[in-house]
Amino acid sequence: VRLFVEHPLTPSQPLPLTREQAHYLFSVMRLGEGAELTLFNGVDGEWRARVSEAGKKGGVLEPVERLREQAGPPDLWLLFAPVKKARTDFIVEKAVEMGAARLVPVQTEFTNSERIRQDRLQAHAREAAEQCGALVVPEVAELARLDRLLSHWDATRRIMFCDEAEVEGDAQTASGRFEDATGDGPWAILIGPEGGFSEGERKRLRQMASAHVAALGPRILRADTAAVAALTLWQTRFGD
Numbered sequence: 153v154r155l156f157v158e159h160p161l162t163p164s165q166p167l168p169l170t171r172e173q174a175h176y177l178f179s180v181m182r183l184g185e186g187a188e189l190t191l192f193n194g195v196d197g198e199w200r201a202r203v204s205e206a207g208k209k210g211g212v213l214e215p216v217e218r219l220r221e222q223a224g225p226p227d228l229w230l231l232f233a234p235v236k237k238a239r240t241d242f243i244v245e246k247a248v249e250m251g252a253a254r255l256v257p258v259q260t261e262f263t264n265s266e267r268i269r270q271d272r273l274q275a276h277a278r279e280a281a282e283q284c285g286a287l288v289v290p291e292v293a294e295l296a297r298l299d300r301l302l303s304h305w306d307a308t309r310r311i312m313f314c315d316e317a318e319v320e321g322d323a324q325t326a327s328g329r330f331e332d333a334t335g336d337g338p339w340a341i342l343i344g345p346e347g348g349f350s351e352g353e354r355k356r357l358r359q360m361a362s363a364h365v366a367a368l369g370p371r372i373l374r375a376d377t378a379a380v381a382a383l384t385l386w387q388t389r390f391g392d
């Protein structure tokens with residue numbers, strides 16, 4: 153069992169459990185006193201810990217030894233237009249597994265959903281991080297309008313602009329294509345909604361010096377597939 157906790161992890165500090173955590177560990181996972189599990193908190197690395205008290209409404213864990221030093225994923229954001237609920241959940245889960253550091257739902261011109269359940273998506277991100285061995289839980293940002301985000305864009309963060317209109321690979325951009333990009337620095341991958349990007353959005357992105365256009369092959373991928381494919385391409389080129 154691997155659990156994210158919001159407490160400092162040191163052997164001198166026993167860790168009280170919330171009711172939900174106690175329910176999960178003792179009723180769902182059936183751990184008892186003396187059982188061992190793995191903890192991380194996004195700051196102190198990964199720890200082996202032991203259950204020192206197990207109750208119905210709470211309990212206490214004891215960090216025993218550090219297993220891994222803290223390390224973060226690369227500075228990579230995933231900007232994605234929310235799609236249907238199950239597919240959005242999939243995007244969040246896979247983005248965490250694929251090493252995105254921050255997930256930013258964006259409202260584009262053709263995005264259908266105007267609301268997201270940020271708390272739900274954040275809980276999915278935490279579960280994915282627990283499951284995949286990540287040492288931090290990526291933040292799921294609030295839904296933001298793409299045009300506003302681009303107006304305040306930090307030019308040092310390059311954008312891998314996944315454009316479904318780019319299957320031919322001959323488009324002109326201010327900064328060139330993703331496959332020609334080199335060097336270090338923060339990145340954001342941008343995936344559009346099922347309806348794709350509008351011509352206005354496309355034009356604006358192509359004029360941005362930080363945006364590098366990327367094609368994901370000759371077929372139109374669904375937004376959730378496109379997110380995984382783009383993360384894979386980015387990791388192959390710039391990941392560790």
Ligand code: SAM
Pocket residue numbers: 314315316317318319342343344345346347348349366367368369370371372373374375378
């Ligand atoms: N409705 C659009 C169309 O028919 O042209 C398709 C949009 S696609 C389902 C959703 C998003 O996935 C796109 O906005 C883009 O970001 C990404 N995507 C899908 N296929 C792609 C490809 N072959 N190259 C680059 N991006 C792609």
